[in-house]
Amino acid sequence: MTFEHILYNVTARVATVTLHRPEKRNALNGAMVAELRTAFSIAEKDTNVKVIVLKGSGEAFCAGADLEYLQQLQKNTRDENLADSRSLMQLMQQIYYHDKVIIAQVEGHAIAGGCGLVTLCDLSYAVPDALLGYTEVKIGFIPALVSVFLVRKIGEGRARDLLLTGRLISAQKAEYYGLVNQVVPAAEIAEYVAKIADDLCSGTSANSLKVTKKLIAGVLDLPLGEALEGAAQRNAETREHADCQRGIQAFLTKEKMKW
Incomplete structure (x- = not known):
């Protein structure tokens, strides 16, 4: 364009x-x-x-x-x-x-x-x-x-x-x-x-960057308890994401992750 x-x-x-x-x-x-x-x-x-x-x-x-x-x-x-x-x-x-x-x-x-x-x-x-x-x-x-x-x-x-x-x-x-x-x-x-x-680009997960940005942007909008509960929910969701599973596997096997 x-x-x-x-x-x-x-x-x-x-x-x-x-x-x-x-x-x-x-x-x-x-x-x-x-x-x-x-x-x-x-x-x-x-x-x-x-x-x-x-x-x-x-x-x-x-x-x-x-x-x-x-x-x-x-x-x-x-x-x-x-x-x-x-x-x-x-x-x-x-x-x-x-x-x-x-x-x-x-x-x-x-x-x-x-x-x-x-x-x-x-x-x-x-x-x-x-x-x-x-x-x-x-x-x-x-x-x-x-x-x-x-x-x-x-x-x-x-x-x-x-x-x-x-x-x-x-x-x-x-x-x-x-x-x-x-x-x-x-x-x-x-x-x-x-x-x-x-x-x-090469050293971080695109999904992790996106979710972390959302966490930072939202943390001041909520009472502490709600912010923590929301963080726990995102934590659990991210553990199921393919990026997290690939990253942890690479860490455990001492392989260099290429994002």
């Missing part, structure tokens, strides 16, 4: 989704959001894809909402703005609950909605010069949708700091806060992320 605002390709079981509006610093608009939703749907259904890498073209990862897009929003009706907000909400849910591991490769600034995309990914790696932050309050807007996920990811106190001040933080501070997993030199990040993706 051909896209206008993103690039999509699959190599060695890794789908790479690239935000591709470098002249606009990969800023988000309605069309790009729609294309991202399509790309993530394609990757989820593709049995040849096990891991997804999200990155940006050019100098920025993503500069947030496009200025022309913001101007259009001012002319929208309440219903039109609600429909647009729900489209972005659906993209965020899609990334957060996706069956496959999604890695953010942040090789430039990730601002506002761009930082929101980083927040949603399972794993995130950034170059030292990248700045990250949620600047919505500085233009009279609010970081409404991302706040739901950011509080889960880094806790209420740090989320308040970033969302209320709208300040940009360094990649190193983002790592300290738990917003990104690691800061990697610019010359090494592509190879580093490719190695992480390859290790996931």
